[in-house]
Amino acid sequence: MLQGKVLIAQGGGPTAVINQSLAGAVLEARKHAAVKHIYGALHGINGIVNEDFLDLGLETRRNLDAVANTPCSALGSTRDKPDVKYCKEIFKVLQAHEIGTFLYIGGNDSSEALRILGEEAKKADYGLKGIHVPKTIDNDLMVNDHTPGYPSAARFVASAFAGVDKDNAALPGVYVGVVMGRHAGFLTAAAALARNHKDDGPHLVYLPERDFSMESFVSDVKSVYERLGRCVIAVSEGIHDQSGALIVTKMAKQVEKDAHGNVQLSGTGALADLLCAAIKESSGIKRVRGDTFGYLQRSFLGCVSEVDRKEAREVGEKAIQFAHQGHATGSVTIHRVGDYAAEFRLSPLDAVAGKTKVMDDAMISKSANDVTKTFIEYARPLIGGGLPEISRLDAANRVEKILGK
C-alpha cells in the first residue's frame, strides 16, 4: 500500500511530454488517502541533496494540467550521476523527510542513478521504494517497445523533413539535416516518415548503428543528385567512423564533455557545416545547405503526438500503481501488444539501467543509408494523426511547348 511521502524528480534531457508523466504520477498518488505528501525535487537528484522540494499536493488541478502540456521538465533537470558519497547525502535527506517512495522520471542515466541508489539503500537498510519512469527522445531504453518523448520528437523530425523536402524541391540543391541521437538512430530514422511520393526526401538516412565513411557519403549524394537534381539527407549527430571516432570531432577544436563523459553533440552546427563542406568540395554542387535541428526536437511547443501524450501520462500513473501494489523497485516499461495497442509492465531495473537499445538490423537497409519498411511500420503508429494532408501539383498536366525550348 502506498503511504507516507512520495518524492518525484526528473532527470536527463527534457522531452515534450515529460510533464505528462509528472502530472500522471501526482494525480494518481493523490487518490491514496495514506499518502501524506507528494514532493517534487528541483533539478533531479541534485534537488534531493539540497533539500529543494516543492509540495506538489498543493498544485491546483488546472495548473497541473497546464504544466502537463508544457514541454521540458517542470521540476528542472540534472546531468548529475551519483556515486556512493552522493547517495549517502541523498539518504540523509530522504530519511530526514521520511520519504518512502521515490519516482525518477528519466532515461538510461537516470535509471542507472536509481539503480545505484537502490543498492546503497539496501546496504544502508533503508526501506526505499524506487520506481523508474521512462522518458527519452532517443528511444534507446532496453525492454521497452519505445519510450515516452520519442513519438513527439519523431513527429517533429518527420514534420521538419516533410517541410524541408518541399523547400528543397522548390529551390533544388543538397540539404543536410542533423538529428539528435548519440548511439541510437531511431530519431534520425523518423525523417523517413516524411515521405509520401516515391521520390520524396529524405533520400539518404545515416544512422549511428552503422560506420560512416565520408567517401561513400559523398558518392551516395552525387548519385541521388544526378538522378533527381536534388538530395535531402538525414544524418544522426552520433555518426562515427570504423574506429568509433565521432565524425564531428574530426573538425572540433575543443570537445566539451558532460559529467557522464559524453561529448557535446547538440548546440553546435559543426557537423552539418562539416558535411556540407565535404559535399561542396568533392561534388562541385553549388547549393548545399545544412541545418542542425538542435533543442527544438525535444521542446518545440505544440508538436506532440497524441499517442505519446497519453502514454507519458500513463507511465506516471502506472509507476504509482506499481508502488502501491508493493513493488520495491523496477522500471515501468512499454510493450506493444497489438496494432496499435500498448501495455505497461514493471521490469527489473538492471534490465534497463545504464544500457542502450539501438535499432534492429531489420530496420536498417543493407545499403546502410536508409531505413526499411520494418522501421516505417514500427514508427508510423507512434507519431499520431492530425498532420495536414499534403500533395503536389499533377506533373502530367504539362502544357505543350510552342517554341520548343
Place this chain on the structure above:
Amino acid sequence: MLQGKVLIAQGGGPTAVINQSLAGAVLEARKHAAVKHIYGALHGINGIVNEDFLDLGLETRRNLDAVANTPCSALGSTRDKPDVKYCKEIFKVLQAHEIGTFLYIGGNDSSEALRILGEEAKKADYGLKGIHVPKTIDNDLMVNDHTPGYPSAARFVASAFAGVDKDNAALPGVYVGVVMGRHAGFLTAAAALARNHKDDGPHLVYLPERDFSMESFVSDVKSVYERLGRCVIAVSEGIHDQSGALIVTKMAKQVEKDAHGNVQLSGTGALADLLCAAIKESSGIKRVRGDTFGYLQRSFLGCVSEVDRKEAREVGEKAIQFAHQGHATGSVTIHRVGDYAAEFRLSPLDAVAGKTKVMDDAMISKSANDVTKTFIEYARPLIGGGLPEISRLDAANRVEKILGK
C-alpha cells in the same frame, strides 16, 4: 474583364502558406468563363523562359486543397532576377502562348522582377497585366501591414522559443537561437511572443535594425545570467557591426553569394557557433548552446497561423479580382483596419518593388536588445490561436528544509 490565359509563378524563398495564394488565384480565376487557361510556370520566371508550364485548370479541387496545405512553392521557385535580355526571352514565350495576365507570388526580389518586366512590356508595347502577390517570412514588404508567410514563420519562432526557454530553465545555461531575417528583424522579434511569465525567455533579442557590438552582447548576457542563472537569446542572422559588416562574415572562410549579391546566411550554423564561443571565452559560463533554426522556419509542416492561412488564400483571390477589374499592374497589399481586421488593396508596384521595410523604432527597446509592447501588440494577433496553455509549478509551495541545506 479577365480573359484569355492567366499565368501564375512563385519566386523567392518558400513559405508555409505560399500555396494557399496559388490555390486562391487558381480557384478565383476558374470562376471566369472567359479565362481560357490557367498555367503555372515551374521555378518562377525561369519556367517561363523554358516554357515549363503546368495546366492548373486540370487540377482537381481536392488536390488543389491538399497542395494549398503543403508548405513551400508547389510550382518550384527561383532566385533569378531578369535583366532586359531575360525579359525579352520572357516576352517571346508569353506572346507565343498568348498570355495576358501574369501573377507573380513573391517578395521584394520577385516584385522587382515584375516591375522590370512591366517596363519592358511597355517598351515592347505588349499588353501584359502583371500583378504581384505578396509573400515573405521576413515581413519586409513596404506598404503592407504584414505579409503572408510571416505569421506562420512567427508562430514557428514563438513556439520554438517557448520550448527552448523551458529546456533552458530545466538545464540552466546560455542558449542562443539564430533566426532568419537579413535586414528586417520582425521574425527574430517574434521570439518575444513566447513569453508568459515575467522572467521567461528570450531575455535578450538582437535585431538587424541596430548595430551589433560583441562587447555589449557579452556584457548583456553576463548580466542576465548573474540575475537569473540562465539566459536565452534570440539573434537575427543579419546582425552587423557599425560599419554594416555582417557578424557572420567575421569568421566565414568562404562567403557564398546568390544572384542578387546576397551573402548566404542560412544553411550554416556559423553565427550561432561564433556567438557561443564568444560567450564561453569571455564569461567562463560552461553550458552555452546555440541552434540555428534554418529552413524549418519557413517550411515546417503543421505550424500554420490560421490568420496567415486565410490571408494567403485571399491575396491570391484578390490578385485575380484586381486583374478582372481592369488593373494592369500593382501589388496586392494587406492593411490593418481593426483589432484585428485586415483589408486588401492594390498598390503601385514601385512602392513595393525592390524596397525593404524594417521594424519601426517604436517596436525596438531603447537598450537595443529587446522589443517593446508596441511590437507585441502588433504581432500577437497574427500568429493565430490554438497553442497549448502552458504553465509552471507554483514556486510558493516550497517545502521547509529540515537539514537546513
